[in-house]
Amino acid sequence: MNKEKIEALVQEGKMLPLMEAFYTIQGEGHHTGTSAYFVRIGGCDVGCHWCDVKESWDAEKHPPTVTEKIVDEVIKYSDTVVVTGGEPLTWDMTYLTQMLKQKQVKIHIETSGAYPFSGIWDWVCLSPKKNKLPTKEAYQKAQELKVIIFNKHDFKFAEEQAKQVNEDCLLYLQPEWSVREKMIPLIVDYVMKNPKWKISLQTHKYLRIP
Ligand code: SF4
DSSP states (O other): OOHHHHHHHHHTTSEEEEEEEEEEEOOSSTTTTOEEEEEEEOOOOOOOTTOSOGGGSOGGGSOEEEHHHHHHHHHHHOSEEEEEESOGGGSOOHHHHHHHHHTTOEEEEEEOOOSOOOSOOSEEEEOOBTTBOOOHHHHHHOSEEEEEESSTHHHHHHHHHHTTSOTTOEEEEEEOGGGHHHHHHHHHHHHHHSTTEEEOOOHHHHHTOO
């Protein structure tokens, strides 16, 4: 297939720059501890300095993969998929999610919400980033707000973000992994004083699984 054809298919979401895909246990947030197939799509220009998947940023490094092939792999392993990145909403998610819905897969997304929404989602986990704030639509769609706590100022950011989501949205504070020892006691204290929040830990890292 020539380059133009591939680019056109990527534009339509019929091919996606797949970085990796794997069956594992969801380590974070509301669905912690449940099995799911993860699809990590390359491409993100949000630029968080503490990002733990910097290799995802450059979409060019991740080969455009036929979307049906991604779906075929998902259904071999799980009835739940977590689409993550990178920033998956860099791409048109309509086709991928339609194909997954046809196979009765439950579809979760983890997004910074910085780009327009596309696709049909059963669960939207919004993890807002200061560098590029979520769109209004992302706040409205979020069922789970997960704010990463890297420093004390992030508590203030978390409260600002919580004001923007709908009232049913679940609220999580998650320590950034490299500073967890320092931030966990502060988060514990904060959640006890502000019980609308819950703690999310990256349990997959403690379990040493992907
Ligand atoms: S939005 Fe996510 S993938 Fe993008 S830089 Fe931030 S943490 Fe990394």
